[in-house]
Structure formats: structure tokens, C-alpha cells
Amino acid sequence: MIMTIPYRCGFIAIVGRPNVGKSTLMNHLIGQKISITSKKAQTTRHKITGIFTDPAAQLVFVDTPGFQTDHRNALNDRLNLNVTEAMSGVDAIVFVVEAMRFTEADRTVLRQLPAHTPVLLTVNKIDKEKAKNKLALQEFIEQVSAEFPFVGVQTVSAKHGLRIANLIADLKPLLPESVPLYPDDMVTDKSSRFLAMEIVREKLFRYLGEELPYALNVEVEQFKIDDKGLHEIYIAVLVDKENQKPIVIGKGGEKLKKISTEARMDMEKLFDAKVFLKVWVKVKSGWADDIRFLNELGL
Ligand SMILES: Nc1nc2c(ncn2[C@@H]2O[C@H](COP(=O)(O)OP(=O)(O)OP(=O)(O)O)[C@@H](O)[C@H]2O)c(=O)[nH]1
Numbered sequence: 001m002i003m004t005i006p007y008r009c010g011f012i013a014i015v016g017r018p019n020v021g022k023s024t025l026m027n028h029l030i031g032q033k034i035s036i037t038s039k040k041a042q043t044t045r046h047k048i049t050g051i052f053t054d055p056a057a058q059l060v061f062v063d064t065p066g067f068q069t070d071h072r073n074a075l076n077d078r079l080n081l082n083v084t085e086a087m088s089g090v091d092a093i094v095f096v097v098e099a100m101r102f103t104e105a106d107r108t109v110l111r112q113l114p115a116h117t118p119v120l121l122t123v124n125k126i127d128k129e130k131a132k133n134k135l136a137l138q139e140f141i142e143q144v145s146a147e148f149p150f151v152g153v154q155t156v157s158a159k160h161g162l163r164i165a166n167l168i169a170d171l172k173p174l175l176p177e178s179v180p181l182y183p184d185d186m187v188t189d190k191s192s193r194f195l196a197m198e199i200v201r202e203k204l205f206r207y208l209g210e211e212l213p214y215a216l217n218v219e220v221e222q223f224k225i226d227d228k229g230l231h232e233i234y235i236a237v238l239v240d241k242e243n244q245k246p247i248v249i250g251k252g253g254e255k256l257k258k259i260s261t262e263a264r265m266d267m268e269k270l271f272d273a274k275v276f277l278k279v280w281v282k283v284k285s286g287w288a289d290d291i292r293f294l295n296e297l298g299l
């Protein structure tokens with residue numbers, strides 16, 4: 001007699017306070033970089049879907065923005081609403097914390113978790129020096145576990161891709177029996193247009209570092225593919241104030257040039273096509289507090 005194991009498929013939200021490594025973890029879970037990461041908190045603004053498929057299951061991960069507990073404005077309220085929405089209706093939740101660091105901000109996120117959805121505690125950054133003491137790490141895990149009825153715990157290092165397979169193995173049984181919802185070679189449901197915008201955002205984070213204006217956004221003004229496959233992409237960087245423009249452009253335009261060259265190279269790799277990319281800077285003041293504008297941006 002042949003025993004068949006039922007196929008499982010479901011949605012998993014990755015949540016946590018800013019900067020704990022949610023996006024890094026998702027990129028490693030699906031084995032490809034589709035969500036942007038950076039040292040700065042609040043890198044992720046949109047929900048990003050990443051799809052992992054193997055012969056036994058399909059796991060559809062939803063990366064969420066770090067839950068904001070300070071800086072109240074329309075943008076942060078919207079980001080938090082996105083997190084709450086992403087958590088409702090998923091089959092399981094991965095709650096990410098940084099090893100040896102549990103703060104009031106982590107606790108606030110825990111309070112938002114929906115009842116009746118299984119939550120797996122994931123302790124990330126175990127490669128860090130302070131997490132090397134096994135006994136202290138165990139104590140930390142016990143402390144955090146006492147805060148919430150988690151269904152299980154995993155320790156990982158997202159950055160180094162450590163123990164990611166264990167996390168996937170723990171998640172599979174939490175999903176319902178179902179046929180796969182997406183083709184097996186699909187890693188994200190985001191459009192090329194969206195990914196192009198995210199690539200530019202990542203370069204801005206990388207090259208502006210601490211100078212990065214808080215209120216900065218990226219908008220795709222045009223995305224065309226001609227019959228020869230050439231991608232023609234026009235992207236505007238929106239800043240809040242006129243005096244932030246030169247920060248992004250740099251001396252003699254060198255910063256913006258570097259940002260667009262690297263973004264173009266990443267896009268050519270991701271789209272497997274020739275790319276013509278134009279990036280420029282526009283001033284749109286007060287956008288972080290403009291609800292109508294946030295709607296237009298799809299945030
Ligand atoms: N040492 C170490 N650093 C990590 C690990 N995972 C992520 N990081 C770093 O932590 C920082 C934040 O990572 P992100 O993946 O952008 O964090 P996030 O939770 O998505 O952040 P937001 O989207 O801003 O909420 C980056 O500098 C990562 O390189 C890890 O396992 N070990």
C-alpha cells in the first residue's frame with residue numbers, strides 16, 4: 001500500500017519590531033533577495049510576499065514593516081495598520097526577536113498578535129557575540145516564552161542562513177492541507193515595477209546612510225518594455241524639503257549617479273534583460289503626513 005502525505009500550503013506573516021531582521025530572514029527562507037534590508041530601522045514599508053515551494057509544501061511568507069511605537073504620524077499609523085492587516089487571515093505567524101534583547105517595543109508587537117493563530121518565536125542574530133553564551137541564551141528564551149503562548153521556538157541567524165531549514169520544518173505542520181496556490185517557480189507575487197522601485201530604495205539606504213532624509217519615497221513614473229526586451233524605467237525620488245535634494249544628488253551629481261548605476265545593474269540581473277534607467281529627485285513637502293498621497297503611493 002502506498003501512503004501519500006497530504007500537500008500543505010498556507011500564509012505566514014513575519015512580524016516584529018523594526019530592525020530585528022525580518023526581511024533578511026524572509027530572503028533566506030525563499031533563497032532570493034526580494035525584500036530590502038538595511039542597518040536603519042523602518043526599511044520595509046510595503047508588505048512583500050515571498051514564496052517557498054518544495055515537494056511537500058508551499059509556504060507563502062508575508063514580510064511586514066517593523067511595528068512602530070514612536071514617531072506618531074500618518075505614515076507610521078498606516079504602516080502599523082498594514083502589519084495588523086497582514087496578521088489577520090494568515091495560518092501562522094513568525095514572531096522575530098533579536099537574541100538577548102527584548103524590549104517594550106517587542107512587547108507592544110506581541111500585544112497586537114491575533115488570538116487563535118499559532119505563533120512561532122524566532123530568536124534571530126544568534127551569531128552575535130552576546131548570544132554565544134548558551135546558558136544565557138536559554139534563559140533569554142525562557143523569559144520571552146513566558147510572555148506569550150508560543151507554539152514553539154527556533155534560534156536562527158538570518159544573515160548567515162543558519163538553521164533556516166529547521167524553521168521551515170517547524171512551520172509546515174502549522175499549515176492547512178491544500179494544493180499549492182502559486183506556480184512552483186514563482187518566488188514573489190510582486191510586479192517588476194514594484195521590485196524596480198525597491199531596488200532604488202535599497203541603494204538610497206545604502207549610499208545615504210545616516211544622511212538619509214526620514215521622509216523619502218520612491219515612485220515609478222514609467223516602466224516600458226520594447227519589442228527587443230529593453231526595459232525603460234523612469235523613477236522619481238521624493239523628498240520632503242528643497243534642502244534635502246542636494247543630499248541625494250551629491251557633489252556634481254555623483255551620489256545619484258552611483259545609486260542609479262548600481263540599481264540598473266541589479267535590475268538587469270533580476271529581470272535578465274537590458275535596462276535603461278533614469279532616476280531623479282523631486283520635492284513633495286509634507287508627504288509623510290498626507291493621507292491622500294499615501295493612498296496614491298499604495299502604502
Ligand atoms: N549579526 C546579524 N545581523 C543580522 C541578522 N539578521 C539581520 N541582521 C542585520 O540587522 C539589520 C536589520 O535587518 P532587516 O532585515 O532590514 O530588519 P527588518 O526587521 O526587516 O527591519 P524593518 O524592515 O526596518 O522593520 C541589517 O543590518 C541586517 O544585516 C543576523 O542573523 N545576524
Ligand SMILES: [Mg+2]
Nearest residue numbers: 022023043044
Ligand atoms: Mg524589513
